[in-house]
Amino acid sequence: MAQTPQQRRANQKFAKENESRMGKSEDQLKKKEKRDVKSPISPIWLALLGFVVFGGLVFEVLSRLLG
Incomplete structure (x- = not known):
């Protein structure tokens, strides 16, 4: 073949x-x-994931302190 x-x-x-x-x-x-050796996840996706996780955490803390 x-x-x-x-x-x-x-x-x-x-x-x-x-x-x-x-x-x-x-x-x-x-x-x-x-x-x-390369990272299995690109820096853009890592930053987006960090923003979602930590941004949500920051907004939750602010809503509990102010509301």
Whole structure:
């Protein structure tokens, strides 16, 4: 069975990553992996979530103090 274009791209990406690892020690590879960690949630969504939670908390405290 022939490869699909998606499989071909995935295989090329895998080969490129393995070539970049050749000749490097485990310590060098671990250091690189630690730098590439990304947050699972974007800063915009994090700010929106914080606004909803803490903004609601602030409004609740103000309503209890003033009302």
